[in-house]
Amino acid sequence: MILRTFFSIIIFLLPTTQGFAHHSEAAEFDSNDPVRVTGVISAVEWNNPHVWFYVDVSNDDGSVTTWGFSTAPPGMWMRRGITKEVLEIGATINVEGSRARDGSNNASGRRITFPDGSNVFTASEGGR
Amino acid sequence: MKLLMSLALVSLFVSAAASAQNIPRTVSGKPDFSGIYTPPATINATGPRGNLIFNADKMAPLLPGAEALLYEERNGDPYHDEPRAMCLPAGFPSGMLYILPIQFVQNDDYLVIIPELQRAARIIPLDGRPHREGIEPTYYGDPVGHWEGDTLVIESVNFKRWILDDYHYTDPTRNRWHSDQLRTVERLTHQGDSMLYQITIDDPEIFTEPFTQDFQLSLRPDWEALGLLEYVCQENNRCAGGSCEMSEAQQ
Numbered sequence: 001m002i003l004r005t006f007f008s009i010i011i012f013l014l015p016t017t018q019g020f021a022h023h024s025e026a027a028e029f030d031s032n033d034p035v036r037v038t039g040v041i042s043a044v045e046w047n048n049p050h051v052w053f054y055v056d057v058s059n060d061d062g063s064v065t066t067w068g069f070s071t072a073p074p075g076m077w078m079r080r081g082i083t084k085e086v087l088e089i090g091a092t093i094n095v096e097g098s099r100a101r102d103g104s105n106n107a108s109g110r111r112i113t114f115p116d117g118s119n120v121f122t123a124s125e126g127g128r
Numbered sequence: 129m130k131l132l133m134s135l136a137l138v139s140l141f142v143s144a145a146a147s148a149q150n151i152p153r154t155v156s157g158k159p160d161f162s163g164i165y166t167p168p169a170t171i172n173a174t175g176p177r178g179n180l181i182f183n184a185d186k187m188a189p190l191l192p193g194a195e196a197l198l199y200e201e202r203n204g205d206p207y208h209d210e211p212r213a214m215c216l217p218a219g220f221p222s223g224m225l226y227i228l229p230i231q232f233v234q235n236d237d238y239l240v241i242i243p244e245l246q247r248a249a250r251i252i253p254l255d256g257r258p259h260r261e262g263i264e265p266t267y268y269g270d271p272v273g274h275w276e277g278d279t280l281v282i283e284s285v286n287f288k289r290w291i292l293d294d295y296h297y298t299d300p301t302r303n304r305w306h307s308d309q310l311r312t313v314e315r316l317t318h319q320g321d322s323m324l325y326q327i328t329i330d331d332p333e334i335f336t337e338p339f340t341q342d343f344q345l346s347l348r349p350d351w352e353a354l355g356l357l358e359y360v361c362q363e364n365n366r367c368a369g370g371s372c373e374m375s376e377a378q379q
Binding site: 027045 | 206209210213215227228229244351354356357358359360361363364365366367368369370371372374375376377378
C-alpha cells in the first residue's frame with residue numbers, strides 16, 4: 001500500500017499526455033479507440049523495446065479474454081522508481097489505453113489503477 | 129576610474145578562471161563529459177516535441193527542388209515510414225535526439241557516446257587522427273573530435289542517406305531524410321551540471337547553408353546506480369508495423 005501510494009504521488013510529477021517510445025503510437029494503436037478493462041494480471045514481459053503485461057478479463061458468458069498492453073521500456077519505468085514487482089501476477093487491476101489498429105486484443109497501456117484507487121502512469125514520456 | 133575598471137576586469141578574470149576550474153577534467157586537464165545525462169531538451173523550443181526534431185523555422189533554406197529530398201511521403205511500408213519501429217538503426221543525428229538517457233564515457237584518447245536507445249555507441253577518437261578512408265557510408269557516420277578551448281568539437285562524415293529526425297511523429301503523412309552528403313559538427317560545452325550540445329547540419333544536397341540548433345543535456349548522477357539498460361529492439365517488438373503477433377500468454 002505504501003508503495004502504491006508512493007507511485008500515485010509520482011503520477012503527479014509525470015506528463016499526462018500519452019507518449020510513445022521507439023515507434024509511433026499512431027501507426028500501431030488508435031487513440032480514438034479507447035480501451036478500459038478490469039482483470040487479473042496473468043503474465044509480464046519486462047523487455048525492450050516495451051514492457052508488456054497481460055490481463056485476463058472475464059466476459060459475461062463465462063469466457064476469458066487475455067488483453068495485452070504495451071507500455072514504456074523498462075528503463076523508463078525504473079527511472080520513475082517503479083519496478084516489475086508492481087505488476088504482481090494474480091493482482092486485479094484496471095487498465096486504460098488505446099486499442100491496436102489491427103483489432104486484436106492488444107492496446108497501448110497508459111495507466112494502471114489498483115483496487116485501492118492508487119495508480120501508475122505506464123506510457124512512455126514525450127514532449128519534454 | 130581606471131582602478132575601478134582594473135578591479136572589474138580582475139574580478140571577471142577570476143570568475144571565469146574559477147568557472148573553468150570547476151568543471152570535471154581528465155588527467156591531462158581536458159574537460160571530462162563522462163556521466164549519464166537526460167535526453168536532449170531544446171533550448172527555446174518553438175514547436176511540439178521540439179526536443180526530438182529540428183525546428184523548421186531554424187533550418188537553413190532549402191535548395192531549389194530539394195524538398196523532395198528532405199521529405200518523403202509515407203508509402204505504407206513500415207521499413208520506410210518508421211524504420212526504427214521495425215528495429216532498423218536510428219542513425220545519427222536521429223538516435224541522439226530521443227527520450228532515453230545517454231551515457232558519455234571519456235578518456236584522453238576517446239569519447240564514447242552511448243544512447244540507451246539501441247545501445248548504438250559512437251566511438252570518437254580525440255587524438256587528432258583524420259577521418260577513415262575506404263569505409264562504406266554508415267548510419268552513424270565517421271566521427272573525429274578535437275578541442276577548441278574547453279569545447280569539444282566532433283565532426284562526422286560518410287553517412288548513408290537515412291532518416292534525419294523524428295519528424296514523422298508530428299506529421300503522419302511524411303518523414304524527413306538527410307542525404308549521403310551530410311556532414312555534422314557537434315559542439316559540447318560544460319554549463320554547470322548541464323551540457324550545451326550544439327549540432328550543425330551541413331547537407332549541401334538539401335540546404336543552401338549549414339544551420340545549427342542548440343540542445344541541453346542535464347547530468348543525472350542519481351541514474352548511475354541503475355546505469356543504462358540493455359536495449360534489444362527485436363526482443364519484444366510485438367506490434368511492429370501495426371500488426372500484433374499473439375504472445376504466449378494469449379495463445
